Amino acid sequence: MAKKVEIILLRATVLEPGEIAVPRIEPYDVDEKVAADLVHRGRAKLVNDNVSDTGGESAYDALLDSVDSAIRNLKPEDFGSDGKPKLDPIRRLLPQDAKAINTAVRDEVWEDLLEDGFEAPKAS
Known part of the structure; x- marks a missing residue:
């Protein structure tokens, strides 16, 4: 069984397909691997960590972060023949x-994801 840790979200994110989590006072219990990824991407901090708040993040930056998280949780069929994520599945998640x-x-988020080595999921 995966170890659970408590995190405080700094930005809205998709924790699991169909589950959009928003910043709140109460911590979320998530798997250690998920927590590590979110902390690494600046989306969350560990409850027992003294990381400072992100400060003055703009609404546009928050939107880009939410779209990034949504794209990472899309299924293979949610991508077009050009390889880009379709808009409707992203909008359904957000x-x-x-x-x-x-x-x-x-496209802005997609380019950043590709630069970071992200690959669209393949149909099995």
């Missing part, structure tokens, strides 16, 4: 931001 998610936002 209904509160659906109107702000357009091709420019998706």
Whole structure:
């Protein structure tokens, strides 16, 4: 069984497909591996860690972070023939931001993901 740790989210993120988690006072219990990834990407801090808050993050940066997290949780069928993630699946994962998610936002996040070595999931 995977070890659970407590994290405080600094930005909205998708913890599991279909589960959008938002910053709140109460910590989330997540697997250690998930926590390490979120902390590494600056999306969360460990409850017992003294990492300072991210400060003045803009709404646009928060949107980009949310789209990044959503894309990482898409299924193979959620990607187009050009390899890019489709907009509708991202919007379904982030209904509160659906109107702000357009091709420019998706493409900006997608380019960053590709630069970081992200690969779209393959159909099995």
